[in-house]
Amino acid sequence: MAKRCLSLLFLHAILLINACLFVRSHARHHKHTLRRNKRDNCSPTPQPDDPADAPEAAPSGFFDVTKFGAVGDGIVDDTAAFKAAWDAACSNTDNSEFSVLYAPSGHTFMIQATMFTGPCDTEIIFKIDGSVVPPDGPEEWPKNISKHQWLVFYKIDGMSLQGGGRIDGRGQKWWELPCKPHRGPNGTTLPGPCVSPIAIRFFHSSNLTVKELKIMNSPQFHFRFDVCHNVHVESLHITAPQLSPNTDGIHIENTDNVRIHNSYIFNGDDCISIGAGCYDVDIRNISCGHGHGISIGSLGNHNSRACVHNITVKDCFFKETSNGVRIKTWQGGSGAVSGVTYDNLRMETVRNPIIIDQYYCLEQGCNNQSSAVLVTDIVYSSLKGTYDVRSPPMHFGCSDTIPCSNITLSDIELLPAIGEMVSDPFCWNAYGSLDSLTIPPVSCFQEGLPPQSILESGVDSC
Numbered sequence: 001m002a003k004r005c006l007s008l009l010f011l012h013a014i015l016l017i018n019a020c021l022f023v024r025s026h027a028r029h030h031k032h033t034l035r036r037n038k039r040d041n042c043s044p045t046p047q048p049d050d051p052a053d054a055p056e057a058a059p060s061g062f063f064d065v066t067k068f069g070a071v072g073d074g075i076v077d078d079t080a081a082f083k084a085a086w087d088a089a090c091s092n093t094d095n096s097e098f099s100v101l102y103a104p105s106g107h108t109f110m111i112q113a114t115m116f117t118g119p120c121d122t123e124i125i126f127k128i129d130g131s132v133v134p135p136d137g138p139e140e141w142p143k144n145i146s147k148h149q150w151l152v153f154y155k156i157d158g159m160s161l162q163g164g165g166r167i168d169g170r171g172q173k174w175w176e177l178p179c180k181p182h183r184g185p186n187g188t189t190l191p192g193p194c195v196s197p198i199a200i201r202f203f204h205s206s207n208l209t210v211k212e213l214k215i216m217n218s219p220q221f222h223f224r225f226d227v228c229h230n231v232h233v234e235s236l237h238i239t240a241p242q243l244s245p246n247t248d249g250i251h252i253e254n255t256d257n258v259r260i261h262n263s264y265i266f267n268g269d270d271c272i273s274i275g276a277g278c279y280d281v282d283i284r285n286i287s288c289g290h291g292h293g294i295s296i297g298s299l300g301n302h303n304s305r306a307c308v309h310n311i312t313v314k315d316c317f318f319k320e321t322s323n324g325v326r327i328k329t330w331q332g333g334s335g336a337v338s339g340v341t342y343d344n345l346r347m348e349t350v351r352n353p354i355i356i357d358q359y360y361c362l363e364q365g366c367n368n369q370s371s372a373v374l375v376t377d378i379v380y381s382s383l384k385g386t387y388d389v390r391s392p393p394m395h396f397g398c399s400d401t402i403p404c405s406n407i408t409l410s411d412i413e414l415l416p417a418i419g420e421m422v423s424d425p426f427c428w429n430a431y432g433s434l435d436s437l438t439i440p441p442v443s444c445f446q447e448g449l450p451p452q453s454i455l456e457s458g459v460d461s462c
């Protein structure tokens with residue numbers, strides 16, 4: 001390696017050496033996760049390259065957007081450069097184990113809503129060390145480009161989105177649209193087109209890592225994963241103001257084998273939300289602040305079928321959120337939420353630390369319906385901290401017709417942040433048991449299992 005890297009040193013700018021070192025160190029750390037095991041670019045193997053080509057040659061497999069014409073002054077539209085760099089990286093059939101698409105620091109790249117499409121011939125490391133921003137608000141968004149999403153990754157197998165950079169969704173002008181809740185004149189909500197872009201979307205993709213980045217102020221959800229398999233989110237820092245509408249941190253749907261670890265998410269809506277068709281999800285060491293907490297749901301809308309199972313939420317901290325851990329379903333629908341473990345969660349001034357709400361309804365007067373998404377096999381263990389006394393710290397509002405079953409509580413200790421303890425947790429049609437005394441005491445569970453007749457008639461258990 002030394003020889004080739006040194007010769008690069010003499011021929012090229014510092015950047016290229018960094019690139020070479022970066023590729024090396026990345027290869028060292030990630031070898032075990034890579035599918036392909038092609039030759040290292042910095043290897044001592046003699047290369048046939050003509051030295052005359054050298055000034056143009058970065059280590060093969062390294063694609064710096066500024067070499068593709070990106071300006072990075074925050075004003076010029078750099079979309080074409082990113083697309084060209086993507087196309088080159090994606091179709092790179094050199095000897096690279098993977099391609100690195102690089103957005104360097106010291107630049108702010110303005111890019112339009114764009115779809116980065118696979119499958120690629122190699123794995124992609126999309127490394128953002130600079131800043132990336134979309135057009136500033138709905139007025140600047142080109143009329144002929146969809147407002148549903150900004151950066152979309154589609155049909156990718158094997159990609160890491162990472163870097164020490166910053167992705168700023170510039171959501172302010174979207175949040176202030178008069179169609180957003182109470183943003184109309186005198187606090188009204190006006191009708192009208194209200195679509196706002198999701199900042200980053202992965203769709204039909206697998207073997208994904210997203211790590212280290214700072215993502216802020218998305219017009220809508222910050223991340224959304226649909227129909228993805230094997231997703232690892234690590235060390236993200238997501239922030240948006242408390243009152244920014246629909247700015248969920250990470251939403252997953254029809255996605256399985258998900259790890260979301262060691263991240264900080266302070267925003268205006270759900271910290272993490274888990275939609276239909278998700279299973280084998282592990283959420284660990286997340287700090288959630290001033291949004292709506294970690295939610296499963298909402299499920300069963302428009303009588304849909306939803307299956308969610310094997311979800312773990314562990315070692316998380318909730319600060320001044322409206323919910324801690326919530327399961328929400330609409331009336332109607334079918335399917336089940338099962339096998340959910342909440343373990344070692346800390347709450348600070350949380351409005352509803354534990355809540356199951358099977359009557360979720362955004363408008364007035366949702367009709368009573370007799371079918372429901374079953375909620376079963378839910379464990380709450382070691383949940384401690386303080387709650388806001390405006391609502392009971394535990395709320396199990398289950399369906400009239402299909403009760404919640406097998407809810408287990410152990411080592412629960414929830415105290416009022418200020419004021420008097422709310423002595424009555426709320427239960428409706430909830431079957432469960434206590435493995436240890438709880439604070440406050442819960443005496444409203446029905447014991448045992450619901451009558452077999454109910455389970456046999458109404459339940460589609462996925």
Ligand SMILES: *[C@@H]1O[C@H](CO)[C@@H](O)[C@H](O)[C@H]1NC(C)=O
Nearest residue numbers: 112113141142143144145146
């Ligand atoms: C949108 O319109 C602009 C200018 O009218 C044009 O240059 C661009 O190609 C169009 N983009 C799409 C995606 O149609």
Ligand SMILES: *[C@@H]1O[C@H](CO)[C@@H](O)[C@H](O)[C@H]1NC(C)=O
Nearest residue numbers: 178183184185186187188189
């Ligand atoms: C807002 O409320 C004020 C005082 O109630 C009223 O004078 C004004 O006309 C209202 N504006 C609109 C746009 O409704």
Ligand SMILES: *[C@@H]1O[C@H](CO)[C@@H](O)[C@H](O)[C@H]1NC(C)=O
Nearest residue numbers: 033034035157206207229230
């Ligand atoms: C994902 O990675 C695994 C293991 O590294 C590999 O077997 C699989 O083919 C990859 N792609 C998909 C679509 O799972």
Ligand SMILES: *[C@@H]1O[C@H](CO)[C@@H](O)[C@H](O)[C@H]1NC(C)=O
Nearest residue numbers: 235261262263264285286287
């Ligand atoms: C938990 O996540 C935070 C980032 O939010 C990180 O600083 C900390 O080191 C993580 N803790 C562990 C034990 O990994």
Ligand SMILES: *[C@@H]1O[C@H](CO)[C@@H](O)[C@H](O)[C@H]1NC(C)=O
Nearest residue numbers: 257258279280281282310312
């Ligand atoms: C549940 O999901 C975890 C990953 O979060 C996985 O390791 C485990 O095997 C799954 N359990 C079952 C029974 O499938």
Ligand SMILES: *[C@@H]1O[C@H](CO)[C@@H](O)[C@H](O)[C@H]1NC(C)=O
Nearest residue numbers: 331364365366367368369400
């Ligand atoms: C739904 O059921 C509740 C309680 O059984 C009842 O008070 C309410 O009137 C019903 N609503 C409708 C729209 O039928």
Ligand SMILES: *[C@@H]1O[C@H](CO)[C@@H](O)[C@H](O)[C@H]1NC(C)=O
Nearest residue numbers: 338339340376377378379406
């Ligand atoms: C209750 O739920 C726990 C945890 O998911 C599970 O291990 C247990 O088998 C369930 N019990 C019954 C009777 O289904």
